[in-house]
Amino acid sequence: LGIQRVTSPAQYYRVFQLAVDLYVGDLFDYEDTFDGTTHQIRVKSCFAFTGVSKAGVAQVYHCGPFERVVGWFQALRLPVKISPEVGLCQMAHCGECRYTLSVEFPEDIEAAGRAA
Numbered sequence: 001l002g003i004q005r006v007t008s009p010a011q012y013y014r015v016f017q018l019a020v021d022l023y024v025g026d027l028f029d030y031e032d033t034f035d036g037t038t039h040q041i042r043v044k045s046c047f048a049f050t051g052v053s054k055a056g057v058a059q060v061y062h063c064g065p066f067e068r069v070v071g072w073f074q075a076l077r078l079p080v081k082i083s084p085e086v087g088l089c090q091m092a093h094c095g096e097c098r099y100t101l102s103v104e105f106p107e108d109i110e111a112a113g114r115a116a
Helices: 009-023 047-055 064-076 090-094 106-115
Strands: 028-034 038-046 080-083 097-103
Touching: 009 028, 009 064, 038 047, 038 090, 047 064, 047 090, 064 080, 064 097, 090 097
Parallel strands: none
Antiparallel strands: 028 038, 038 097, 080 097
């Protein structure tokens, strides 16, 4: 990729798509929108939910796929707020899975620091 650090919305979205393709592939089906700072994700089917449902433990399962996403952002040193916080499986508890990711890029953080 040639990216040392994610510094723009275009880089973020490209890295996100590549990470999903590489680490999840077709085991995870989702729809998303990204406006440059807010990334809305709606999971249509999830391999983890399917597996834990078959095992009978969906109600106590802690969402693994989005823990991976949190790890990706930590590795990228990219501040991202995820709402709701990653916790118990949303599909098991709410009947659907949706996350909103609010992304802050380095230049936004630096500008906020100068304004303060």
